[in-house]
Each structure stands twice: as C-alpha cells, then as structure tokens.
Amino acid sequence: MDTTRQSPENGATFVVVANRLPVDRIVDENGAVDWKTAPGGLVTALEPVMRQRGGAWVGWHGAPDEEVESFEHDGYTIEPVPLTAEEVEEYYEGFSNATLWPLYHDSVAYPEYHREWFDAYKRVNRRFAEKAAQVAGEGATVWVQDYQLQLVPSMLRELRPDLNIGFFLHIPFPPMELFDQLPWRREILEGLLGADLVGFQVPGGASNFLRLVRRRTDHRVDRDRAKLIGENQHTCIARAYPISIDTQGFSDLANSPEAIAEAEQLLSDLGNPSTVFVGIDRLDYTKGLRQRIRAMGELFAEGTLDPHDAVFLQVATPSRERVEEYRRLRDDIDLLVGRINSEVGGVGRPAIVYLHASFPRATMAAMYRIADVMIVTPLRDGMNLVAKEYVACHPGPDGALVLSEFAGAARELRQAYMVNPYDLNGMKEAVMKAATDTPQNKRRRMRALKKQVSENNIDKWAERFLNDLDAKGETAPEEGED
Numbered sequence: 001m002d003t004t005r006q007s008p009e010n011g012a013t014f015v016v017v018a019n020r021l022p023v024d025r026i027v028d029e030n031g032a033v034d035w036k037t038a039p040g041g042l043v044t045a046l047e048p049v050m051r052q053r054g055g056a057w058v059g060w061h062g063a064p065d066e067e068v069e070s071f072e073h074d075g076y077t078i079e080p081v082p083l084t085a086e087e088v089e090e091y092y093e094g095f096s097n098a099t100l101w102p103l104y105h106d107s108v109a110y111p112e113y114h115r116e117w118f119d120a121y122k123r124v125n126r127r128f129a130e131k132a133a134q135v136a137g138e139g140a141t142v143w144v145q146d147y148q149l150q151l152v153p154s155m156l157r158e159l160r161p162d163l164n165i166g167f168f169l170h171i172p173f174p175p176m177e178l179f180d181q182l183p184w185r186r187e188i189l190e191g192l193l194g195a196d197l198v199g200f201q202v203p204g205g206a207s208n209f210l211r212l213v214r215r216r217t218d219h220r221v222d223r224d225r226a227k228l229i230g231e232n233q234h235t236c237i238a239r240a241y242p243i244s245i246d247t248q249g250f251s252d253l254a255n256s257p258e259a260i261a262e263a264e265q266l267l268s269d270l271g272n273p274s275t276v277f278v279g280i281d282r283l284d285y286t287k288g289l290r291q292r293i294r295a296m297g298e299l300f301a302e303g304t305l306d307p308h309d310a311v312f313l314q315v316a317t318p319s320r321e322r323v324e325e326y327r328r329l330r331d332d333i334d335l336l337v338g339r340i341n342s343e344v345g346g347v348g349r350p351a352i353v354y355l356h357a358s359f360p361r362a363t364m365a366a367m368y369r370i371a372d373v374m375i376v377t378p379l380r381d382g383m384n385l386v387a388k389e390y391v392a393c394h395p396g397p398d399g400a401l402v403l404s405e406f407a408g409a410a411r412e413l414r415q416a417y418m419v420n421p422y423d424l425n426g427m428k429e430a431v432m433k434a435a436t437d438t439p440q441n442k443r444r445r446m447r448a449l450k451k452q453v454s455e456n457n458i459d460k461w462a463e464r465f466l467n468d469l470d471a472k473g474e475t476a477p478e479e480g481e482d
C-alpha cells in the first residue's frame with residue numbers, strides 16, 4: 001500500500017485524525033505565538049509515523065476560541081479543528097476526561113455522566129469527521145485515534161463511504177461490567193463500528209469490545225469481526241496492536257553529547273547519589289503516584305534507603321489542570337512529598353525530588369540515562385510508553401525497570417520487576433530487589449527488554465495495522481491473540 005503520496009487535486013491519501021495535533025499553540029500575555037510539542041503518548045508514537053508517511057493530521061491545536069489556518073510541518077499538513085471554550089469544557093474536560101477517561105481506566109476515579117457533555121461530544125466528533133472528509137482524497141486511508149473521537153468512524157463512513165477507515169484506542173477498553181454504566185453505550189459502539197478495523201492495545205480490549213457488540217447491538221459477531229446489518233453493510237474487525245516508540249530515535253537522543261552532558265549535570269545537581277530511582281508521568285490519577293510516593297517514603301523513613309546515597313526523582317507533567325480530580329491529585333501529591341521530605345533527608349538532601357513541570361525530550365532522555373531503577377506503576381494504563389522509552393534510552397545493560405502488572409506494556413516487557421501497585425509492601429520489595437539484584441540478573445533482564453523494544457518499534461506497529469486495514473482483514477490474526 002502506498003500511503004506516502006499526497007495529491008493536491010484529490011486531497012491526502014493518508015490522514016490521521018486525533019483530538020490533539022502534535023504541536024500546541026501557545027499564546028503568551030503579550031500575544032506572542034509559539035508552538036510546543038503536545039503532551040502524551042499518542043503524539044510521541046504517531047509523530048514519527050507521520051514524518052515518515054506524509055499526509056494530513058487533523059486535530060485541535062490546544063487553544064480555545066481560535067481559528068488557525070492549515071500549514072506544513074515536518075513533511076505533512078496540519079489541519080487544525082477549532083474548539084470554543086465551552087466545547088473544551090464539555091467535550092474535552094467533561095465527556096472525554098471526566099466521563100470516558102475514568103470509566104475506561106477501571107473507574108479508579110468516579111465517572112460523571114452529564115447529557116449536555118455527550119451532546120457536545122457528538123457535535124465536536126461531527127466537526128472532526130467533516131474536516132477529515134474534506135481533506136481526504138478518493139479512497140484514502142483515514143486513521144482515527146483514541147477515546148475522544150469514538151463517534152468519528154461511523155460519521156465519516158456516512159459522509160465518505162469510499163474511505164478506508166481505521167480506529168485505534170490508546171487507552172484500555174473496559175469490560176462489559178463497567179462499560180454498561182455508560183448511558184450512551186450503544187451510540188459509542190455503533191460509532192466505533194463505522195471503522196473497517198478497530199485496534200486495541202491488548203487482546204483483552206478487543207474481546208471486551210466484541211462481547212459488547214454481541215450483547216448490546218443487533219450486529220452479528222463472528223470470531224474477530226462484526227458483520228454490520230443495515231444500509232451500510234460492511235465488516236468491522238477488532239484486533240490488538242500493542243503500540244510502541246521510535247526506539248532508534250530515542251536511543252540516538254539518549255546517546256547524543258547534549259543528553260550525556262545533561263545527565264552528568266543532573267547527577268551532580270542531585271549530589272551524585274549511588275542509586276537514583278526515577279518516575280516520569282503525566283500528573284494523572286491513573287498513574288499510581290499516591291501509592292508509589294508512599295512506598296518510596298516508607299523505604300526512606302524506615303532506613304532501608306538512606307537519603308545520603310539514594311534519591312527518588314519524580315517528574316509529574318502538568319495535565320488537564322482544570323479538571324477537578326486532577327487539581328485534587330496535585331494538592332495531594334504536594335502535601336505527601338512535603339510531609340515525607342520534612343521527615344526524612346536533611347539540608348540539601350531531600351529524599352524525594354519532585355518536579356511538577358514538563359521537560360524537553362532531551363532532558364527526559366538524560367533522566368532515563370541516570371535512572372538506576374525506573375519506577376512505572378500505573379493503577380491501569382493502556383500501554384505506557386515511558387516504560388519503553390526507558391528501555392530504549394538507558395545505556396548499557398545495568399538498569400532495572402519496575403513495572404505495574406496493570407500496564408499494557410507488562411504483556412511485552414515480561415523481564416521487568418513486576419508489581420501490583422495497590423500492594424505497598426510488594427512494591428517496596430520489588431523496588432529493593434531491582435536496586436540490589438546481582439549484576440548478572442539485571443543484565444539478563446535488561447538485554448531481553450532491549451531486544452523486545454528494538455524488535456517491536458513504532459514502524460512495525462503502524463505497518464501491521466495499516467497492512468491489515470488495507471487487506472480488510474484477509475491476513476490472519478497474529479499468534480497469541482485471544
């Protein structure tokens with residue numbers, strides 16, 4: 001399949017549709033405009049795919065009440081979709097991030113259901129579908145991304161039945177017992193079924209979806225596909241495609257002279273401790289920060305770790321700051337870290353160095369370099385690309401990854417030190433095992449992890465999905481899909 005060409009007469013032959021564009025438009029108080037890399041795993045993963053394939057990226061530019069013209073960026077076209085301040089509140093902060101996000105993540109926070117939020121979600125999904133229909137050429141491949149846009153596939157199929165429509169969900173797809181709460185469950189399922197191929201991070205997501213289609217719609221399900229009844233008869237296939245990263249790109253970045261120098265500086269700023277524990281997350285209640293910080297605090301308070309030769313560096317990137325649950329989380333973490341540091345450590349020797357800020361990728365790579373133990377302990381996570389970035393960036397085979405069994409990545413990164421993030425004692429043990437394991441054991445594990453991440457990179461992921469989409473499921477599912 002050739003998805004790289006773009007013909008101006010007929011529109012793009014390859015279109016990505018995502019709530020976010022890869023860059024955010026920032027306007028400062030003097031009105032000066034700047035563009036900044038957008039946060040989150042979706043952008044990290046898809047940006048290299050677009051750079052390589054070209055085409056168009058349809059998405060919101062991150063600033064409310066602003067219309068922005070389309071423009072060229074890194075070899076592809078950016079097609080901004082405007083949102084009003086009210087839509088940001090109801091569609092993005094509301095239905096996407098206070099209803100769907102918690103519901104899809106095991107309800108670790110309470111999902112809120114408001115009819116006007118769903119109305120806004122429908123309205124905005126239609127706008128995205130219309131924009132995609134406008135920029136896609138005849139017979140183009142359109143790849144819709146993530147939970148914010150689950151109605152787009154069916155809306156787009158109605159507008160443009162000639163398109164090849166794929167959908168990929170970056171977050172978990174919940175079991176029926178949870179999904180059934182959603183008052184608009186049927187609309188969401190029908191929305192997704194507009195796609196020819198729906199991709200999930202893990203096989204369990206695909207089987208949850210197929211079970212729901214069987215039970216909550218009138219369509220027939222046969223193995224990994226739903227045969228749609230009605231006017232627009234087509235087949236919708238559901239399979240797992242575990243996402244990854246540009247492994248080589250991350251590794252090159254971590255080995256650049258800038259990252260090496262930055263890593264040295266960072267180590268010296270931390271007082272050259274003998275063991276550095278690192279956590280890097282968006283500040284999100286699904287990431288298990290409360291539990292992780294408590295576990296690390298106890299290790300210092302009990303004297304298992306000594307702040308004179310160990311430090312825990314936790315970066316929390318600001319996220320969705322106007323959503324209530326996120327505000328509460330920010331306050332809780334500030335309080336928790338403050339309390340721990342006032343009890344353990346000393347002048348210039350805090351046990352926990354907590355940074356609530358976002359950093360350029362090179363600085364993140366420097367942090368991965370210095371992390372003797374990387375701690376990734378979400379309560380629930382679709383994949384978690386930080387775990388894969390660490391494996392790609394940490395030089396040599398002597399690092400250690402502590403990973404939650406509830407991250408999608410745990411299915412692939414089996415040689416990590418696995419933890420149940422709700423089990424504080426278990427987490428403390430795993431962290432200490434990772435820190436004090438024999439060099440041979442650590443090397444064996446890291447080598448296996450590195451092999452996994454370099455063999456299954458983002459190109460493979462995109463190729464597998466797009467080939468299946470092109471073949472309309474004629475290829476057999478990969479082994480191990482259940």
Ligand code: G6P
Nearest residue numbers: 020039040041042146170171320
């Ligand atoms: C997760 C989601 C993405 C989202 C990202 C950042 O990775 O799967 O869809 O873009 O978080 O969140 P934000 O709300 O800032 O876009």
